[in-house]
Amino acid sequence: MQIAILSFFHYFSLMFKKRENVFEIEEGKFLSPKFDDNGLIPVITSDYKTGEILMHGYMNGEALKKTIETKEAYYWSRSRNTIWHKGKTSGFTQKVKELRVDDDQDSLWLIVDIGNGASCHVGYKSCFYRSVPLGKIDNSEVIKIKFEEKDKKFNPEKVYKGQPNPTKV
Amino acid sequence: MQIAILSFFHYFSLMFKKRENVFEIEEGKFLSPKFDDNGLIPVITSDYKTGEILMHGYMNGEALKKTIETKEAYYWSRSRNTIWHKGKTSGFTQKVKELRVDDDQDSLWLIVDIGNGASCHVGYKSCFYRSVPLGKIDNSEVIKIKFEEKDKKFNPEKVYKGQPNPTKV
Numbered sequence: 001m002q003i004a005i006l007s008f009f010h011y012f013s014l015m016f017k018k019r020e021n022v023f024e025i026e027e028g029k030f031l032s033p034k035f036d037d038n039g040l041i042p043v044i045t046s047d048y049k050t051g052e053i054l055m056h057g058y059m060n061g062e063a064l065k066k067t068i069e070t071k072e073a074y075y076w077s078r079s080r081n082t083i084w085h086k087g088k089t090s091g092f093t094q095k096v097k098e099l100r101v102d103d104d105q106d107s108l109w110l111i112v113d114i115g116n117g118a119s120c121h122v123g124y125k126s127c128f129y130r131s132v133p134l135g136k137i138d139n140s141e142v143i144k145i146k147f148e149e150k151d152k153k154f155n156p157e158k159v160y161k162g163q164p165n166p167t168k169v
Numbered sequence: 170m171q172i173a174i175l176s177f178f179h180y181f182s183l184m185f186k187k188r189e190n191v192f193e194i195e196e197g198k199f200l201s202p203k204f205d206d207n208g209l210i211p212v213i214t215s216d217y218k219t220g221e222i223l224m225h226g227y228m229n230g231e232a233l234k235k236t237i238e239t240k241e242a243y244y245w246s247r248s249r250n251t252i253w254h255k256g257k258t259s260g261f262t263q264k265v266k267e268l269r270v271d272d273d274q275d276s277l278w279l280i281v282d283i284g285n286g287a288s289c290h291v292g293y294k295s296c297f298y299r300s301v302p303l304g305k306i307d308n309s310e311v312i313k314i315k316f317e318e319k320d321k322k323f324n325p326e327k328v329y330k331g332q333p334n335p336t337k338v
Contacts, residue, residue: 017311021338024234026291031301031312043221044213051220053213053269056276071303100222101298101314103289104336107225109297120272122195128269128278132200134240140187143200143237145270167195167273169188 015065019105026103034106035061040076041108046121047126048097048111054119055087055127059108071096079166090159092117108126121166123152188274195272201218203275204230209245210277214288216295217266217280223288224296226255228277240265242279248335259328261286290335292321 017030025032035041040058047054059067063083064076073094077084085094094112101108120127129149137143186199194201204277207229208279216223228236232243232252246253249252256262263281270277290298306312 010304014310015306015310015312019338022334022338025338026336029315031314037273042211042225044223044225046215046220051215053215053278054214055221056211056271056278065306066281068301070304071322096303098300099303099330100317101301102225102296103291103293108301109222109225122272124272127271129272130270132237132268132270132277134237134265134268137184137234137238139183141183143184144198145200147197165191167191169191169194 014059016158025105029148030102032105033061033064033101033108034104036106039104040078042076043108043110045073045112047111047119048113052126053128054112054114054125056092061103067096067110068099073112077113081166086119087114087117089163090121090154092119094119118153121156121160123154123156124149125153177276183274186229189272194274200270201274202233202270202277203273203284205275208249210275212244212279214263214279214281217287218284221295223263223281223283223294236265236279237268242281246335248337255288256283256286258332259287259290259323261288263288280291287322290325290329292323292325293318294322 011090017032019032019034020023033041039060041058043057045054046052058078059073060076063076066074073086073096075084075086092114096110096112098111122126129147130145131148132143132145185218186201188194188201188203202210208229210228212228214223227247228243229245232245235243242255244253244255261283263283265279265281267280287294298316299314300317301312302313
């Protein structure tokens with residue numbers, strides 16, 4: 001285990017600057033991503049043509065490296081506990097047009113081209129296909145949400161035949 | 170502690186549907202957010218005029234309730250460990266135009282109006298003011314990042330005078 005940890009730090013210490021002071025993290029010119037206790041960093045993915053958010057995911061160091069180098073999005077699947085080349089099964093890969101990092105470098109924003117494809121394993125274009133109504137909450141009932149996308153872009157039962165659903169209760 | 174936990178569930182069980190099966194979570198019409206072990210859910214915030222991502226934050230149940238009811242964004246500050254009415258200090262509140270929830274209901278997307286204001290405590294409009302270059306990584310050096318926003322919208326030293334910086338190493 002110790003060897004694995006040392007290898008991890010050695011491997012990524014060449015790409016990522018060590019986080020040492022706030023000014024360098026916020027105003028510096030070097031990539032110093034903050035991975036959480038599970039070694040992950042959250043990633044926002046938006047469509048470069050429409051600007052809509054397609055999904056919210058996570059990367060580990062290896063997924064980030066692969067994304068930068070191949071210009072296709074790789075994530076860490078928390079439900080399957082493995083690195084995940086987005087679109088490998090469905091064919092809807094994400095061509096990365098731009099990658100941004102935020103002020104304290106603890107989240108990433110990917111701007112991607114998915115052509116006329118989809119991003120959501122349920123079959124919709126965006127994972128964010130439902131909206132929550134705003135305004136006074138009636139405390140006697142559960143909040144209802146509304147479908148903003150009506151039609152699926154593909155049939156997940158065909159595309160992911162025999163694979164377990166990543167959504168967990 | 171037991172009383173506090175019971176109160177929490179009682180309080181939010183009226184607003185949020187209990188997560189019981191995957192079909193209801195993904196295709197149902199009720200809000201069933203999944204809060205993590207710290208009681209938080211990640212939130213993506215974008216500018217409704219330009220579509221750019223302004224920030225990545227977190228909400229607890231109370232912040233989500235306040236956001237829905239007041240139509241202004243509330244978050245949970247992990248660095249200050251408190252609920253946080255965004256813009257209370259700077260004046261740059263976020264008027265919520267739309268709130269979306271994703272397929273497995275473990276992340277939220279807020280579309281907000283910040284007028285001609287800014288979102289980032291460092292002074293830039295978006296927290297994602299730097300980009301990461303794509304392509305082959307030179308394994309002998311740290312990855313350099315590039316400023317995409319050049320000018321700050323406000324001077325954080327004036328606006329947040331005497332307050333600790335939320336960025337942590």
